[in-house]
Amino acid sequence: MPTRKEFIKTATALSAVMSFEGLGAAMPSRNSRKPVVVSTWNFGIQANESAWNILKNGGYALDAVEAGVRIPEADPKITSVGYGGYPDRDGRVTLDACIMDENLNCGSVACLENIMHPSSVSRLVMEKTPHVMLVGEGAKKFATDQGFKEENLLTEEAEAEWKAWLKNSKYNPVPNWEKNHDTIGMLALDAQGRLCGLCTTSGQAWKMHGRVGDSPIIGAGLYVDGEVGAATCSGLGEEMIRIAAAHSVVEAMRAGTSPQKACEIVMKRLYRKRGDKLKNTQVAFLALDVQGRVGAFSLLQGFEYAQQNTDSQKLIKSGYLLT
Numbered sequence: 001m002p003t004r005k006e007f008i009k010t011a012t013a014l015s016a017v018m019s020f021e022g023l024g025a026a027m028p029s030r031n032s033r034k035p036v037v038v039s040t041w042n043f044g045i046q047a048n049e050s051a052w053n054i055l056k057n058g059g060y061a062l063d064a065v066e067a068g069v070r071i072p073e074a075d076p077k078i079t080s081v082g083y084g085g086y087p088d089r090d091g092r093v094t095l096d097a098c099i100m101d102e103n104l105n106c107g108s109v110a111c112l113e114n115i116m117h118p119s120s121v122s123r124l125v126m127e128k129t130p131h132v133m134l135v136g137e138g139a140k141k142f143a144t145d146q147g148f149k150e151e152n153l154l155t156e157e158a159e160a161e162w163k164a165w166l167k168n169s170k171y172n173p174v175p176n177w178e179k180n181h182d183t184i185g186m187l188a189l190d191a192q193g194r195l196c197g198l199c200t201t202s203g204q205a206w207k208m209h210g211r212v213g214d215s216p217i218i219g220a221g222l223y224v225d226g227e228v229g230a231a232t233c234s235g236l237g238e239e240m241i242r243i244a245a246a247h248s249v250v251e252a253m254r255a256g257t258s259p260q261k262a263c264e265i266v267m268k269r270l271y272r273k274r275g276d277k278l279k280n281t282q283v284a285f286l287a288l289d290v291q292g293r294v295g296a297f298s299l300l301q302g303f304e305y306a307q308q309n310t311d312s313q314k315l316i317k318s319g320y321l322l323t
């Protein structure tokens with residue numbers, strides 16, 4: 001039986017640990033949050049509008065992010081997400097996506113072909129299977145079993161671009177982020193304080209068949225801890241994977257930094273370790289914490305994100321590291 005003094009000592013130590021881990025009294029209450037949704041790039045504006053229709057009516061952040069990203073996934077003019085996405089070097093459109101809720105539930109699909117909404121398939125992987133990730137033919141079989149229809153996702157415009165690329169490329173995949181604007185990553189906080197995220201992409205244009213980027217990898221392209229914050233990434237996936245970027249940003253927030261500072265810390269760490277290997281490469285982070293604070297930072301100039309809350313819808317240019 002502990003003495004009163006020992007009990008107080010143990011209780012104090014325990015409360016310090018709980019508070020450090022964000023589990024105790026220091027954890028922000030989930031009640032009455034102001035909802036907010038953020039997403040990468042200018043196509044995030046329309047996507048946010050769809051998500052906002054759910055958030056503004058008190059809906060669930062998970063439903064909001066799914067509804068949001070389905071807009072660019074279905075838009076044939078967006079060449080880096082879903083239908084109309086540029087194909088790999090063999091002319092095949094392969095899609096990657098993952099989703100994560102406020103309780104560490106997550107689902108993912110990679111190298112999925114002929115299904116327009118990998119985002120919705122990733123949600124069903126999370127909700128209906130004992131797994132986190134399905135890839136390739138297995139992911140497609142799961143999707144069609146769940147009632148998704150198979151369709152041709154290669155538009156005439158994307159096919160023409162691919163054929164033009166083939167003429168001079170020597171079949172050599174080269175990252176070109178300016179032409180291939182990349183992933184939509186979306187993070188949402190709902191009125192009940194639930195934080196969820198989703199990211200979806202057709203990946204790097206003209207990639208090797210079977211190449212998977214950061215977007216469907218939990219911890220790389222997306223990470224959500226409902227007690228701390230969430231982060232998503234855009235840019236060259238290989239760089240995000242090697243630094244577990246989204247998870248690193250969330251861990252920096254857990255240690256007490258703001259979302260903005262967390263994005264900057266992880267970007268500087270990546271640049272310190274990779275230096276010239278990042279030449280002409282875009283890497284960008286977007287973060288949202290449980291208090292609704294937003295941060296974003298990119299390696300090169302040019303990254304922007306859309307933000308919607310009760311007051312406004314805005315497209316915001318992020319700060320960047322290299323001038």
Ligand code: GLY
Binds near residue numbers: 233234238
């Ligand atoms: N960030 C998307 C990709 O590299 O596939």
